[in-house]
Amino acid sequence: xxxxxxxxxxxxxxxxxxxxxxxxxxxxxxxxxxxxxxxxxxxxxxxxxxxxxxxxxxxxxxxxxxxxxxxxxxxx
Amino acid sequence: xxxxxxxxxxxxxxxxxxxxxxxxxxxxxxxxxxxxxxxxxxxxxxxxxxxxxxxxxxxxxxxxxxxxxxxxxxxx
Numbered sequence: 341x342x343x344x345x346x347x348x349x350x351x352x353x354x355x356x357x358x359x360x361x362x363x364x365x366x367x368x369x370x371x372x373x374x375x376x377x378x379x380x381x382x383x384x385x386x387x388x389x390x391x392x393x394x395x396x397x398x399x400x401x402x403x404x405x406x407x408x409x410x411x412x413x414x415x416x
Numbered sequence: 417x418x419x420x421x422x423x424x425x426x427x428x429x430x431x432x433x434x435x436x437x438x439x440x441x442x443x444x445x446x447x448x449x450x451x452x453x454x455x456x457x458x459x460x461x462x463x464x465x466x467x468x469x470x471x472x473x474x475x476x477x478x479x480x481x482x483x484x485x486x487x488x489x490x491x492x
Contacts, residue, residue: 380446
């Protein structure tokens with residue numbers, strides 16, 4: 341899943357990266373830094389997997405006040 | 417872009433998340449944590465954008481010894 345700072349929420353890490361990229365000569369207008377979390381889990385089907393991952397995000401992986409998350413499922 | 421710990425490289429953050437998910441009752445077999453970095457930049461075309469982002473990764477955003485990166489371009 342991808343966990344990103346919500347629109348309008350300050351992102352100090354993104355600002356630091358943007359400053360460093362400027363110093364290196366890159367013309368970047370905006371940088372936002374979030375997390376990619378790859379989880380391998382046991383699930384009955386895709387719906388079960390999605391429901392589990394949504395609960396993981398809500399309970400541990402994302403702070404809903406300041407972060408949004410996006411889920412992508414791969415089967416193996 | 418997505419920056420992830422390479423296969424075989426220790427990922428303490430992923431292990432910590434896995435331990436916490438276990439304690440919450442989730443059956444997760446593997447967790448890896450990386451970064452998602454969204455950059456808005458000025459480029460002549462897609463090839464130019466990709467070349468710039470590859471240089472950003474090599475020069476600042478990813479440590480090639482322990483991390484791999486994946487680039488996705490969106491036009492606006």
